[in-house]
Amino acid sequence: MEFASFIVFFIIACTLSAVLLGISSLLGQKRKIVREMDIYESGVNPVGSATRQYDIKFYLTAILFLLFDVEIVFLLPWALAYKESSNHDFMLAGFIFFMVIMLVGYIFVINSKALKWEK
């Protein structure tokens, strides 16, 4: 039932965006001007290709996000289980240990200056 509702919602959302695109490609003006089809670089002739190497920092940000995100997602079930647990001291101790390890990692990241963008 829930899944059926979701699927209906999803399909309607997809159809909506497809219909919007379809309308404009049906109604829109069509004139093929070669200059318009070119890469836009503020009117200057484009130099080189767009697939080149970009800064490693983007990648580093993504991978660090992944690692910290996993830690935070681990905390979600913890936050839900805390209230129903009978042994709060035990849960708190686990949380503190978890956070200390996470903070060690965080401090290491900040100290290494790996995420500093300016040189």
Added chain:
Amino acid sequence: MAADIFLTILTVVFALMVVFSKKTVVSAFALLMTLLSLAMIFFQLGTVFLSAVQVLINAGAIAILFVFVMMLINLEQFPNNREKSKVKLVISTFTMLVVLGVFALVINNNIETLSVVNLTDNSMKALFDKLFNAYFLPFEMATVLLLAAIVACIVITTHEKHENEEELQILKTEEKL
């Protein structure tokens, strides 16, 4: 039931696309679609939590990493390496054997025992209970593992920079000389 079968076929088709697509970026997006249809299967089974976590971690973070790599290292500049090599042959044979072995296990054993019974969001609560009682130590160890991963990725990415700096230093001193 129809939804089950459809989602399963979708997942398998996308998974095959990951392997067989010749364009790396298409592979990466096929991987994303595989993960998303897996999340749909979880949802269809009734665990919104698992499907949300699947989307958050696997689709939202890991697949982004893959796409980033594809984009950042400009794979188009490398010629497509499709030569046959012995290493490839050995690895693919081994993988096929493992997959066939798993299939054989599934078919030989009673399939009922492998299917997850009553997987709902309510049974998630039971899962949390287990996670924070019986499996508390592995849960804590997970964070240690993540710490190791953080340290490793920082060391790997910043290591080269230091070398460059040293090289620069050497160059500068040479210039002075």
Added chain:
Amino acid sequence: MLEAMIEILLKTVVILALPLGALPLIIHVERRGAAFMQRRLGPNRVGPFGILQPLADVAKFMFKEEVHPTHVRPFFYTAAPMIALVVAILPLACIPVAAPFEAFGRTIFPEVFRSDMGIFFAFAASALGSYGILLAGWASNNKYSMLGALRACAQMVSYELSLSTSVVAMIFLYGTNDIHVMIAAQTGYWFGFLPKWGVFLQPVAAMLFLVGIFAESNRLPFDLAEGESEIVAGYHLEYSSMKFALFFMAEYIHMIALSALFIIMFFGGYSLLPGMELIVERAPILLAVLQVTSLIIKIGCMIWFFVWVRWTLPRFRYDKLMDLGWERLLPLGIANLIVTVLIVYFRNQ
């Protein structure tokens, strides 16, 4: 079965129609608000107070030439705006617009699908928001687009961390993940006049979440994805006509969805605004209508806040933005979480 199908369809249509119908109005408010803050008039020619201007814009988007440049990757180029819009719409599926009510002999949950884990679904769906942008940037095959997409993506994931810590703190505090229970916990008053909203319990978490919304929906001062002084228009540089409009709509709908989540966690969701109880006492039948009205008013205030900030603060520099995310907001979020847990622990002792 037929009844169930009709219910699903009706809910879907209503929940899609509300934000999509409000879009032209929001865009008009944004323009007139900008004009108001800059002491000019803004669009005021089409219709009374220029209210029909957004509709004229829609018509223009439809009849514009769809430039399909030769250097793009065609499939992903067309798919990216659709993905952006669909992903922006998805979180709306589990945001309730009113409390469950009895009608036609059954309990109706006023959200597209009812799940007590709905809030996780909403966050997961909004975490996918970066894909539309990333795909658009890559498919456009343009340096500016690519840079805009990479920047936007790195920025969105960085701020998602601090946003997640504040969500964990709130879920821990309420001890539940059910949106309806969360809102029920925020109904009522402290000292007889102060609404029991989450923002008074967790101001730091509210602040982190608010900043997170701005960064996730790429609004000024966090609109580094567009940064026209540096990278022209960022990820949608090569897009025109309706394809551009889809990105535009996606940004606003993402904003509405995240504001709704913010309001659920910190401003009592659909719970009645102060003063509305008097009306409900006289006419209990109006409860659901008033709840929807309260939610719409709250989201309206949020939208006005977005406009206000947009025309007040200048854009960040990229390195400062990343430093703010990683070195200020993330530790603040972690500290807030630890303090919250300790306070709850020692209060229960």
